[in-house]
Amino acid sequence: MADLNFTLPPERPARTADAAEGADEPIWDIIELLFFAYRDFVGDPDDVLAKFGFGRAHHRVLHFINRNPGIKVADLLVILKITKQSLGRVLKQLVDEGYVVQREGENDRRQRLLFVTPKGEALALKLAGLQTTRIARAVAEIGPNAHETARRFLAAMIDATDRDEVLRLIARAERGGRTRR
């Protein structure tokens, strides 16, 4: 195989003439790269989680509680797009083992607001650190514009109906995750 280390030949103009046709050629490279990149991206945390007796589901729950302290159970369900029964199972373990605590809502005492404990935050940060190392390495390899372009590309990949909500969610957590009263 010839060398195509990371100066991949631009294969966009591969179908110059028939580009106007409706039969769009699948964008195989991005499809496959997303598969492999995501697999490795979640693979690092998976290895650590296994040592704690946790799985990917625990990671997602812990992540979003850490990023959005005080989040309501109902809102977490919306973000994760799972049922409360599915959430309940992993959440119970995280609570029982001291990674997450629940507090009664002040205004509405039916609510169980979710917070990570110091222990939970430590684990969340450890896992995020692994992923950050990978991302930082990728960005460093490619150049300073990579972060911004990657962010915009990934945002554009999100369902249009959800995108603004997701970006708000990220931005809000970026500011510290609370307020908004």
Next chain:
Amino acid sequence: MADLNFTLPPERPARTADAAEGADEPIWDIIELLFFAYRDFVGDPDDVLAKFGFGRAHHRVLHFINRNPGIKVADLLVILKITKQSLGRVLKQLVDEGYVVQREGENDRRQRLLFVTPKGEALALKLAGLQTTRIARAVAEIGPNAHETARRFLAAMIDATDRDEVLRLIARAERGGRTRR
């Protein structure tokens, strides 16, 4: 996504903006965008697959057979990083329902070389089309450099040990793989 309203007290000290110092600061935006983008990216195929009684596992198997006609079972296992038992169940369904055929290797009659049928290719292309639509939309939104940058970013996210192998795989399939049915 429903409106998310957090009403809760400040719990965590505000992070120091996006200071350049934070070499240890997690890259939250990419971490979360990857989660949401990948979820939607595989969501489109999932909906179609459900109508066929298939799942995501069938998609992956069908995809890589379609892209690498004549692939050996052993090689497919390496790509997917699953066990032959896991593959076996899914592959059997795809064969039984006429999406994939197996042929004895010419040189080595122990091998079962895998090919998609026309029916299988049609499904693979339909699923790839959905994902391509999403990617093309994202690329169109961002600009002409997006495809190239996204490709390089995603490639750089792959484990260094696997990367060259993956890129070879993609490049080889891009050229048409090997013998067609």
Next chain:
DNA sequence: AAAATACGTCAATATGGCTGACCTAAATTT
């Protein structure tokens, strides 16, 4: 002839989803 290889299969187990039903406590509506 023996060993290694490619593949298949049986059995048991784990994870993480799902639906449906039902429960309590608290808030809201009537």
Next chain:
DNA sequence: AAATTTAGGTCAGCCATATTGACGTATTTT
């Protein structure tokens, strides 16, 4: 005040996808 809705929890069972381990069979290699 009573009725209803909401937030959340829980029990029970099912499904899809993954795992490990053991074993079998045909074929190739040594």
